[in-house]
Amino acid sequence: MEFIAPSWEEIYNLCLDLSDRIKQQKYEPEIIVGIARGGWIPARILSDLLGNSYTANLKIDFYRGVGETKDRPVITQTISTIVEGRKVLITDDVADSGKSLKVAREHLEQCGASQVKIATIYYKPWSIVKPDFYISETEAWIVFPWERKEFVYKMYESLKSKGLNSKDVLRELLKTGLPEDLLKRFLKDITGEEL
16 A cells, blocks of 8 residues: 655645635635544635635544445534535545545535535545545545544554564554654554554
């Protein structure tokens, strides 16, 4: 599996480009909905860049681990505001399978949104939903800055279950591009071992 690990600055710059695309298409959402949890930060950044402070939350559970999903996405927290008659922009970090985005769009349409568009930073070519706005197409697994420890924990569990020791796990994790000192810190938190 190929990995990319963008920095906070790279994410901000990608969101800046994403906001430019949205403006170029003259889409002016009345509400920006962040898909919890991955869409919260891009939603907040886009809120600032688009000059729209009306944000809301929709929580959908789908992923179990790296590349491992449940059978289907489930809404575990409905939209946190009224969207009826309003133009909505759904925001998430990546369109991977697209299943969560499909569920989100259908839910907001059922709640009466007048128009629903989708913005993601990354888009994977196999997604069943192609976002209206995205910046980068990739087939890699993206390790976002806001989920690094969670990613390391899930990878550690997966690699340990395959018989790797902690040093081998570290060696594999270094292939992700994450900083070695950060990986060692997280692995120490997980295992109590100094690597």
